[in-house]
Amino acid sequence: MMIQQKQINITESVDYQLQQIANNSVNEECALLFGSEVDGICNVDDFYRLTNMDMSPVSFQFDTKEMLRAFTYASSVNKMVVSVWHSHPQGMPFPSNKDHHYMNSFPLVWVIYAKKANKSKSFIRDGEEIVEIMSNIT
Numbered sequence: 001m002m003i004q005q006k007q008i009n010i011t012e013s014v015d016y017q018l019q020q021i022a023n024n025s026v027n028e029e030c031a032l033l034f035g036s037e038v039d040g041i042c043n044v045d046d047f048y049r050l051t052n053m054d055m056s057p058v059s060f061q062f063d064t065k066e067m068l069r070a071f072t073y074a075s076s077v078n079k080m081v082v083s084v085w086h087s088h089p090q091g092m093p094f095p096s097n098k099d100h101h102y103m104n105s106f107p108l109v110w111v112i113y114a115k116k117a118n119k120s121k122s123f124i125r126d127g128e129e130i131v132e133i134m135s136n137i138t
Contacts, residue, residue: 007134008083008109008122010044015120015137021049022087022113028052028060032070033083033111042082042109043138048073057089059098083109083122093121095130109133 010033021029034046048070052060074081084106088096093114095103103110103125113120122135 006040006042006109006124007136008042008044008111009136009138010111012137014044014047018047018085018087019113019118022089022115025087026089027055027057028087028089030060030062030084030086032067032074032081033085033109034074034077034079035082037080037082044082046074046077046079047085058091059096060086081108083111085111085113087113087115089115092117093119095123100125100130103130111135 014033018031021031029049030052031047031049033044034048035042035044037043050066050070051063053063054061071081091114093112095110095112099110099112103123107125110123111120112123120135122133123130124133125131
């Protein structure tokens with residue numbers, strides 16, 4: 001089964017703030033991105049930064065209590081959680097094996113920012129495949 005084509009648009013403000021968080025950290029950083037989704041197009045205009053419980057430059061794990069607060073916050077401002085965002089301080093903006101595994105648990109758009117490359121890429125899981133999707137800064 002093929003997933004409907006997706007796209008993610010992130011406001012300049014959110015993109016800038018997330019890059020600043022990542023660029024000022026030696027560890028992977030993570031957040032949930034909020035906004036809306038219509039016909040496969042995700043529009044992001046807010047986010048909730050989460051603590052990386054691994055405190056590692058090569059992996060991350062959400063604090064589950066913070067994640068629940070993020071979902072509660074999104075609901076309170078009438079937004080959806082549309083994406084998982086995290087940084088790769090040392091690597092490229094492609095999903096790691098651990099990311100592949102967690103994409104099963106969180107079937108959202110995954111945005112990965114590579115600090116060294118100063119570049120983001122976005123992905124979804126389509127069955128067993130990980131597919132890059134279009135992403136724009138608006």
